[in-house]
Amino acid sequence: MLKASECYKIIEEEISSIIFNEEPAGLYNPIRYILSIGGKRVRPCLTLLANNLFQDDYSPAIFPALATEIFHNFTLLHDDIMDNAATRRNKQTVHTKWNPNAAILSGDAMMIFAYDVLGKTAPDVFPKIFSLFNKTALEVCEGQQYDMEFEQRSDVTIQEYLEMIRLKTAVLLAASLAIGAIAAHASTAAIDQLYQFGLYTGLAFQLQDDYLDVFAAPDEFGKNIGGDILANKKTYLMISALNAGKPELVKKLNQWIDKKEFIPEKKIAAVTNIYRELEVEKKTKMLSDDYFNQGLEFLEKINVPKARKKELREFVFQLMTRAR
Amino acid sequence: MLKASECYKIIEEEISSIIFNEEPAGLYNPIRYILSIGGKRVRPCLTLLANNLFQDDYSPAIFPALATEIFHNFTLLHDDIMDNAATRRNKQTVHTKWNPNAAILSGDAMMIFAYDVLGKTAPDVFPKIFSLFNKTALEVCEGQQYDMEFEQRSDVTIQEYLEMIRLKTAVLLAASLAIGAIAAHASTAAIDQLYQFGLYTGLAFQLQDDYLDVFAAPDEFGKNIGGDILANKKTYLMISALNAGKPELVKKLNQWIDKKEFIPEKKIAAVTNIYRELEVEKKTKMLSDDYFNQGLEFLEKINVPKARKKELREFVFQLMTRAR
Numbered sequence: 001m002l003k004a005s006e007c008y009k010i011i012e013e014e015i016s017s018i019i020f021n022e023e024p025a026g027l028y029n030p031i032r033y034i035l036s037i038g039g040k041r042v043r044p045c046l047t048l049l050a051n052n053l054f055q056d057d058y059s060p061a062i063f064p065a066l067a068t069e070i071f072h073n074f075t076l077l078h079d080d081i082m083d084n085a086a087t088r089r090n091k092q093t094v095h096t097k098w099n100p101n102a103a104i105l106s107g108d109a110m111m112i113f114a115y116d117v118l119g120k121t122a123p124d125v126f127p128k129i130f131s132l133f134n135k136t137a138l139e140v141c142e143g144q145q146y147d148m149e150f151e152q153r154s155d156v157t158i159q160e161y162l163e164m165i166r167l168k169t170a171v172l173l174a175a176s177l178a179i180g181a182i183a184a185h186a187s188t189a190a191i192d193q194l195y196q197f198g199l200y201t202g203l204a205f206q207l208q209d210d211y212l213d214v215f216a217a218p219d220e221f222g223k224n225i226g227g228d229i230l231a232n233k234k235t236y237l238m239i240s241a242l243n244a245g246k247p248e249l250v251k252k253l254n255q256w257i258d259k260k261e262f263i264p265e266k267k268i269a270a271v272t273n274i275y276r277e278l279e280v281e282k283k284t285k286m287l288s289d290d291y292f293n294q295g296l297e298f299l300e301k302i303n304v305p306k307a308r309k310k311e312l313r314e315f316v317f318q319l320m321t322r323a324r
Numbered sequence: 325m326l327k328a329s330e331c332y333k334i335i336e337e338e339i340s341s342i343i344f345n346e347e348p349a350g351l352y353n354p355i356r357y358i359l360s361i362g363g364k365r366v367r368p369c370l371t372l373l374a375n376n377l378f379q380d381d382y383s384p385a386i387f388p389a390l391a392t393e394i395f396h397n398f399t400l401l402h403d404d405i406m407d408n409a410a411t412r413r414n415k416q417t418v419h420t421k422w423n424p425n426a427a428i429l430s431g432d433a434m435m436i437f438a439y440d441v442l443g444k445t446a447p448d449v450f451p452k453i454f455s456l457f458n459k460t461a462l463e464v465c466e467g468q469q470y471d472m473e474f475e476q477r478s479d480v481t482i483q484e485y486l487e488m489i490r491l492k493t494a495v496l497l498a499a500s501l502a503i504g505a506i507a508a509h510a511s512t513a514a515i516d517q518l519y520q521f522g523l524y525t526g527l528a529f530q531l532q533d534d535y536l537d538v539f540a541a542p543d544e545f546g547k548n549i550g551g552d553i554l555a556n557k558k559t560y561l562m563i564s565a566l567n568a569g570k571p572e573l574v575k576k577l578n579q580w581i582d583k584k585e586f587i588p589e590k591k592i593a594a595v596t597n598i599y600r601e602l603e604v605e606k607k608t609k610m611l612s613d614d615y616f617n618q619g620l621e622f623l624e625k626i627n628v629p630k631a632r633k634k635e636l637r638e639f640v641f642q643l644m645t646r647a648r
Contacts, residue, residue: 027469078432082425101406101472104428108402108435109465115439116458123451127443134440141433145351148425 001308002052004315007045014066015041020113030094030106031113034073037091042319043176044069049312050180050194053304060122061183064129067118068176071133074110075140077103082148121183128182136175143168150234154242154257161239162203170202193298200295201316207288208320210235214272215281226268232257236287240280249274292320325632326376328639331369338390339365344437354418354430355437358397361415366643367500368393373636374504374518377628384446385507388453391442392500395457398434399464401427406472445507452506460499467492474558478566478581485563486527494526517622524619525640531612532644534559538596539605550592556581560611564604573598616644 015035020028044065051061079085080093081103087093095103121129146164150156177194186194213228214237228235241253253274256267275281295316299309339359344352368389375385403409404417405427411417419427445453470488474480501518510518537552538561552559565577577598580591599605619640623633 021466024466024469024473026473027466078428082428104402104406105465105469105472108431109462111432111435112458112461112465115454116462119451119454119458127447130439130443134436134443137436138433138440141429141436142345142348142351145348145429148429149348149350 001056002048002058002311004045004049004311004318007048007315008041010048011041011044011065011069014062015069018066018117026098026102027106027109030077030098030102031110033097034077034094034110035070037089039073039089040319041069043072043172045315046173046176046198046312047180047183049315050177051184052180053194053302053308053312054181054184054186054190060125061180063117063120064133064179064183065176067114067121067133068172068179070110070114070117071137072172074107074114075144077107077110079144081107082144125183125185129179132175132178132182136171139167139171143171151232153234154254156234156239158236158239158243161234161236165203165206166199169206170199173202173205174198187303190302190304193302197295197298197302200291200298201320204288204290204292204295205319207236207284207291210237211281211284211288214268214275226264226272229268229271230264236284237275237280240283241275241278244278244280246278249278292316325380326372326382326635328369328373328635328642331372331639332365334372335365335368335389335393338386339393342390342441350422350426351430351433354401354422354426355434357421358401358418358434359394361413363397363413364643365393367396367496369639370497370500370522370636371504371507373639374501375508376504377518377626377632377636378505378508378510378514384449385504387441387444388457388503388507389500391438391445391457392496392503394434394438394441395461396496398431398438399468401431401434403468405431406468449507449509453503456499456502456506460495463491463495467495475556477558478578480558480563482560482563482567485558485560489527489530490523493530494523497526497529498522511627514626514628517626521619521622521626524615524622525644528612528614528616528619529643531560531608531615534561535605535608535612538592538599550588550596553592553595554588560608561599561604564607565599565602568602568604570602573602616640 018035020031022028047061047065047068048058051058076088077094080088081095081100085093086096093103094106098106118130118133119126143164143166146160147168150161150164174195175198177198178191181191181194210228213235214226216225218225227233228238232238238253242250244250253271256262256271259267296313299313302309342359344355346352371385371389371392372382375382400412401418404412405419405424409417410420415421417427418430422430442454442457443450467488467490470484471492474485474488498519499522501522502515505515505518534552537559538550540549542549551557552562556562562577566574568574577595580586580595583591620637623637626633
């Protein structure tokens with residue numbers, strides 16, 4: 001049986017063995033670059049581990065796992081242009097290291113390449129995987145669209161926010177798991193249970209990410225603490241604070257949001273204090289845990305021996321407890 | 325048998341019957357827009373007509389034809405961002421009417437949608453079509469990359485230019501025809517002959533496009549005359565002129581290329597005169613005709629009754645003689 005701790009290495013090796021055309025280097029170098037600067041390979045690991053619930057040989061899941069990871073990295077590449085992000089994983093983003101046009105075009109090529117890799121999936125399971133992949137990919141675009149629109153709005157509701165993170169983050173994790181199950185010819189019930197497990201876990205992860213952006217110890221979190229606050233991001237914390245029914249604190253919060261000039265540390269400290277006062281950090285942590293537990297219930301239901309679920313369970317617990 | 329003149333209407337009807345999600349409107353409206361502002365639907369028409377060489381029922385070719393057209397429009401959408409083009413088909417481009425981020429993201433969604441439509445192809449021919457579609461799509465990206473790189477270079481050779489237009493333009497026309505044949509279960513020989521027919525015809529079209537940009541009567545050409553000259557585009561005309569071995573005229577040409585301020589009409593007139601003096605317009609016309617005839621030879625070879633080829637033949641002659 002595949003160990004959770006082995007997945008990362010398997011995926012890294014598979015990715016580093018991909019051969020792209022040499023020329024035009026301006027098209028393929030950015031793709032090599034973004035695929036080489038890492039990340040935790042969460043999605044392809046989920047695909048392998050889900051596949052491994054039903055069979056020991058996880059090889060039928062490799063190509064769809066890689067396709068999902070390549071697709072995910074393509075979305076990061078294009079999202080970073082749209083979000084005007086200078087760094088990712090502590091490295092320059094592609095549009096900064098090259099230029100926006102290179103990032104657009106090599107992103108496009110990357111998406112096509114993801115489909116090409118997906119096409120190597122065994123023909124008997126391909127149509128179902130292809131269909132879920134397409135549906136999910138479109139949903140991820142919808143999520144990114146909502147995320148961008150929300151930046152311009154001050155009246156985003158909690159419900160809208162949860163729908164946005166479902167689309168932008170959770171469905172791809174859910175599909176990664178479901179695809180692993182499809183590649184193992186699992187039952188429709190099991191495929192659906194894995195999908196739901198991924199969906200709730202994905203919501204839990206994103207809420208935790210919102211939380212950690214503010215409340216993590218600086219060295220346990222990959223990004224800069226308070227980045228969401230400085231960017232006025234409509235996170236769960238922010239929306240909850242704006243909806244907490246405390247006009248005085250809302251007024252204070254809006255003053256910080258509207259301020260054009262400020263000392264970053266001061267804004268982060270002030271907004272963090274408002275969050276604490278309103279206890280939105282507790283609320284966020286609770287909802288995240290709640291989703292995580294709901295997800296686990298779906299994992300429990302899957303009709304395979306408990307021992308087979310151990311690695312997948314361990315994998316998501318690791319993701320949930322360590323800073324991501 | 326399908327008439328060349330009927331194809332456009334069939335494709336228009338199919339495209340206008342596509343239903344996209346209503347929300348998020350910011351994602352789907354740009355897609356509806358670019359698909360509605362037309363174009364001549366050359367690629368899907370080629371797919372239907374190629375299919376119709378082998379059978380009367382062209383319905384198996386519809387989904388791949390639509391996928392190719394949607395993919396083509398996606399490339400226009402992203403190319404227009406990269407080329408900073410304000411108008412296309414006399415309408416505002418998506419990144420102008422909305423904004424660059426909207427154009428990036430709705431382009432991405434459009435490509436995914438193209439794959440989704442392609443997935444409706446009959447399963448027995450799908451793998452072969454999918455594989456050619458992916459190969460071609462990557463080549464189109466390579467062509468766009470070379471096209472962008474050539475703008476920064478002054479030493480582009482004729483050979484490099486022809487390879488660039490092969491990738492950027494010709495392979496998608498070639499694949500459109502080949503895909504129609506695959507969907508009709510045509511022989512490998514026939515598929516390949518249609519591909520070669522499309523490849524040479526595509527090169528001929530692009531060379532003619534270069535020619536018409538300078539020498540068309542203004543009302544028979546959809547774009548503004550001299551646009552390539554103003555943009556210092558490394559067209560076949562320009563490269564030929566720079567390589568004509570007339571140092572004096574090359575010097576003059578380079579002066580116009582390097583000029584930062586000029587009256588557009590004057591630059592167009594001066595460069596056009598240099599082209600005429602060097603007879604590069606004749607050379608371009610000759611090479612275009614030569615490729616067109618080489619393409620037709622492949623069409624002749626295809627082993628179906630001559631009468632069946634009439635409509636496809638008529639279609640490419642129309643494209644070649646009328647301004648595009």
